[in-house]
Amino acid sequence: MTSTADGTGLDAVGTDIVGTDDVSLERELDQLLAVERFDPPPDFVSRWYRPADAAAAAADPPAFWAEQARTLLDWDTPFTTVLDDSNPPFYRWFTDGRLNVSANCLDRHVAAGRGDKVAIHWVGEEGERRRVTYSDLLADTQRLANGLKELGVGKGDVVGIFLPMIPEVAVAMLACARIGAVHNVVFGGFAPSAVRERMEVSDAKVLITVDGARRKGRTAPVKEAVDAELGDLKALEHIVVVRSTGIAAPIREGRDVWYHELLERADPVAPPEPLDAEHPLFILYSSGSTAKPKGILHTTGGYLTGATYTHRLVFDLDADSDVYWCSADVGWITGHSYIVYGPLSNGATSVMFEGAPDYPDRDIWWKIIEECKVTIFYTAPTAIRTCIKWGPQYPGRHDLSSLRLLGTVGEPINPKAWLWYHKVIGGGRCPIVDTWWQTETGAILISPLPGVTSTKPGSATTPLPGIFPALLSEDGQPVTEGTGVLVITKPWPSMLRTLYRDDERYVQTYFSRFGRDVYVVGDAARLDADGYFWIIGRIDDVINVSGHRLSTAEVESAIVSHELVAEAAVVAQSDEQTGQAIVAFVTLTGNQSGDDATIAELREHVATRIGKLARPKRVIWADDLPKTRSGKIMRRLLRDIAEGRELGDVTTLRDPDVVAALAGKVAQADADE
Ligand code: PRX
Secondary structure (H helix, E strand, O other): OOOOOOOOOOOOOOOOOOOOOOHHHHHHHHHHOOOOOEOOOOOOOOOOOOHHHHHHHHHOHHHHHHHHHHHHOOOOEOOOOOEEOOOOOOOEEOOOOEEOHHHHHHHHHHHHHHOOOEEEEEEOOOOOEEEEEHHHHHHHHHHHHHHHHHOOOOOOOEEEEOOOOOHHHHHHHHHHHHHOOEEEEOOOOEOHHHHHHHHHHHOOOEEEEEOEEEEOOEEEEOHHHHHHHHOOOOOOOEEEEEOOOOOOOOOOOOOEEEHHHHHHHOOOOOOOOOEEOOOEEEEEEEOOOOOOOEEEEEEHHHHHHHHHHHHHHHOOOOOOOOEEEEOOOOOOHHHHHHHHHHHHHOOOEEEEEOOOOOOOOOOHHHHHHHHHOOOEEEEOHHHHHHHHHHOOHHHHOOOOOOOOEEEEEOOOOOHHHHHHHHHHHOOOOOOEEEEEOOOOOOOOOEOOOOOOOOEOOOOOEOEOOOOOEEEEOOOOOEEOOEEEEEEEOOOOOOOOOEEOOOHHHHHHHHOOOOOOOOEEEEEEEEEOOOOOEEEEEEOOOEEEEOOEEEEHHHHHHHHHOOOOEEEEEEEEEEEOOOEEEEEEEEEEOOOOOOOHHHHHHHHHHHHHHOEHHHOOOEEEEOOOOOEEOOOOEOHHHHHHHHHOOOOOOOOOEOOOHHHHHHHHHHHHHHHHO
């Protein structure tokens, strides 16, 4: 899957937003920019929101969450303890309860007579269709659960999953959940070396992958690439291979097994294992401020409560009639919570699309929406901006009248893109939910509620019931209006429990700045006079490219691992298309000077070390980097240089001339572009 692009399915495209071809649309959007707030459409009545809920959640948050957990989920053993907060920040929810996530996502719907209902409408790259019902999913999940047991996987063992967007990815996750194995999904766009790192640090016992992955008409071998990187991993005992494309895949006798053969010989019945509410459900590696990715750990009861509750409420889900589509990749938290667990737990019908948004043509998303009669569509701002660039003629080819609700996630949405989404895709009638959350939060925390909250383009608006965000100044004082550091002041069920095998880093990263009971998000935000949150962006060394988190340190270490490179510093530059883009300042070894071919080589090197999405957009050759007298690289100055801003204080630099030289180079490069 090295050939797959980022989680929105977008390949890198140019950066100019040329607006639309349609002058009157452009004018209309410009006029709409003056509208500060959009009231909920009068005919849109929220199915699930009760004003009393907000009051109940405010009065007694644990009691409110207990009520959600009890009503939304089936428990094998009901819990009596709601929240154990005796040892912050190691919060535990519903501790003495037992349940199984796969039973909640599958068995209970089948038992209620909804087995024939389509769970996943799968759309392949070449237009192939698969209708996977709840009964189908349950049957395969049971067989794979038994197959995994046959391979020696037990409760608490880690299973890696490196699969493209095919229904088997959901089966793999659910089969793990069924037997209490902990899944560790790696985004298909990551390079096999990134898969290796994630398997190694989590001691994965089994990896479920695929023969090959399709991308825009081409097929890339995956199993072969995986073998080259992971062949010698000690803890990895077996590799299960899904036959998806038919491309040749090496199978090592004794270690590797075909998925279909494993399922064929497995017992069809695998009763779901009742698991403690705090039993680990999955690890998902995400970027932090060091080169080492953070293994974010989510557990069973609290996570499923959050995913189920928010999916139903925020998307106003009517499981009987809606067709829901989230265009993210399962390899990200958005895919975990809003492609797999939330929708399946709620018994929804979803679309799952294998391909890219511009193959075979740039109207493929809108064609799918028309053909599958999608009612709820959830995507990323960067995808919307790309569609704007392509022009309204592509959605214009299709009847999008089935849509009734739109969502965005992953990065701030600029008001113009919001308005285009609202007008061109939503026909001016669909509420937009700009959902703010993170891998760590497990579920949406700040978002408008459709039919309830007035929206302001660019603002994620207000917290959901039971969630208590606040802004603090640098010295920890509450900010009631203005900008500050975003924190969450009370625990919530779907919060991460720790960083896998690194409790200390968990405390240090999230709970050290303002005390052990204040979760520090890592974002800055603005709070307006109406109490609306406007997310500004990350305050740590994390870059958000097209809604994907990348750590500067991770990209830097990939660059310096190239033999020609002496030193590298990576910063973010704002980018109209991708939100932020990666700029790398690079010093080469010896007296070498870089040229375009070296830039191409470095970008390719990063692609093979991390994945295509981490390739720097710009590489600036530097004779030296701005450093303090103690040798620390001043990234703040590099950011100023990249953005063409007035330089801040340079007096602490060892050699102040370095920045002037770099600024000159960047200005020259800008002029050349
Ligand atoms: O900076 C925020 C941004 O994405 C970060 C979380 O990234 P990740 O863990 O990869 O999860 C992405 C999908 C949930 C946040 O710290 N972010 C996410 N949603 C929004 C956002 N920024 C602004 N508005 C949003 N709606």
